[in-house]
Amino acid sequence: HVQLVESGGGSVQAGGSLKLSCAASRVPKFFFNICAVAWHRQAPGKEREFVSSIRSDGTTTHADSVKGRFTITRDVAKTTLYLQMNSLKTEDTAVYYCAAQCTSGGNYWGQGTQVTVS
Numbered sequence: 001h002v003q004l005v006e007s008g009g010g011s012v013q014a015g016g017s018l019k020l021s022c023a024a025s026r027v028p029k030f031f032f033n034i035c036a037v038a039w040h041r042q043a044p045g046k047e048r049e050f051v052s053s054i055r056s057d058g059t060t061t062h063a064d065s066v067k068g069r070f071t072i073t074r075d076v077a078k079t080t081l082y083l084q085m086n087s088l089k090t091e092d093t094a095v096y097y098c099a100a101q102c103t104s105g106g107n108y109w110g111q112g113t114q115v116t117v118s
Contacts (some may be wrong), residue, residue, distance in 0.1 A: 002027055002108045004098050009113030016088050016117070022081040022098030022110055031079045032056060035102035039083045041094035041115075046117065048097070064090070076112060088117045 008020040020039070024031055038053030049051055052062040052072040071084040081098055095112040102108075 002100065002102075002106065004100060004108055004110035006098050006110045006113035009096065009115045012088055014053040014088060014090055014117055017084070017086045018088065019085065019098055020083040020098075020113060020115070021063075022083075023081060024079040024081070024100065025081050029077070029079065029099075030054040031074050032074055034104070035100040037074065037081050037098065037100045039081075039096055039098055041092075041096045042112075043091075051096070054081075066075065085115070088115075090117050093108060093117050 003025045004022055006020060006022050008018065010018060012018050019111055023059060036055045039051040040048050041051050042048040050063055052070055054060045054072050054074060062070060068084050069087045073082045093116050095114050097112045098110045100108045
């Protein structure tokens with residue numbers, strides 16, 4: 001079945017930037033045409049929260065906490081999702097997960113990648 005693998009996490013100083021990737025495998029080349037994809041994050045001691053998403057038609061949505069700082073994009077040919085994070089704050093420290101919700105009814109999650117801002 002669908003497999004999502006995040007990468008690009010790491011440790012950065014406040015104000016810095018980081019770009020996360022989420023590679024989807026075992027999927028057709030038209031993956032983004034039938035699945036809405038998103039980024040969520042979970043900080044220590046907190047519940048997982050929504051960060052940003054992009055629908056099959058390209059419509060994007062993002063949480064107020066990251067507006068103006070994060071950008072979600074996708075590479076259709078590579079079936080890869082990205083999250084460009086700029087002006088990082090300590091509050092952004094969390095494990096970031098990518099997820100997909102498809103027209104088939106399937107819901108998929110990656111294993112997560114750690115982002116630490118100090």
